[in-house]
Amino acid sequence: xxxxxxxxxxxxxxxxxxxxxxxxxxxxxxxxxxxxxxxxxxxxxxxxxxxxxxxxxxxxxxxxxxxxxxxxxxxxxxxxxxxxxxxxxxxxxxxxxxxxxxxxxxxxxxxxxxxxxxxxxxxxxxxxxxxxxxxxxxxxxxxxxxxxxxxxxxxxxx
Numbered sequence: 001x002x003x004x005x006x007x008x009x010x011x012x013x014x015x016x017x018x019x020x021x022x023x024x025x026x027x028x029x030x031x032x033x034x035x036x037x038x039x040x041x042x043x044x045x046x047x048x049x050x051x052x053x054x055x056x057x058x059x060x061x062x063x064x065x066x067x068x069x070x071x072x073x074x075x076x077x078x079x080x081x082x083x084x085x086x087x088x089x090x091x092x093x094x095x096x097x098x099x100x101x102x103x104x105x106x107x108x109x110x111x112x113x114x115x116x117x118x119x120x121x122x123x124x125x126x127x128x129x130x131x132x133x134x135x136x137x138x139x140x141x142x143x144x145x146x147x148x149x150x151x152x153x154x155x156x157x158x
Contacts, residue, residue: 013048
């Protein structure tokens with residue numbers, strides 16, 4: 001059976017969104033339901049960006065063994081464009097959603113995570129971030145940053 005290009009990246013992102021976004025909402029009051037799409041979009045986007053960057057890093061090895069990842073299927077240039085568009089859309093969503101009442105002001109506290117993701121994408125493509133474990137540590141730190149932003153919001157937010 002042929003592998004669908006990009007399915008790994010999409011399914012990993014969906015799994016993260018469901019396990020860290022949807023499942024916790026099952027026990028929440030219905031008043032939080034309007035923020036669920038934003039939570040799912042944020043989680044999906046952050047994991048998708050991270051997973052695709054790791055695939056860009058591994059593109060040569062993936063070609064050799066025949067993996068069909070997004071960077072292989074559409075090329076590195078188009079992959080960069082997709083990641084930039086996702087980052088812009090997520091930024092707009094996080095800024096607008098509190099204004100229209102879908103989320104609380106906590107959305108603003110998640111903006112540094114998007115900026116961080118854009119930063120590591122930029123530095124990776126400028127070849128300023130090493131490959132391997134260091135790259136994965138830098139990309140995975142974004143999940144820790146999101147947790148730190150929750151703590152900051154709890155201490156100082158409204």
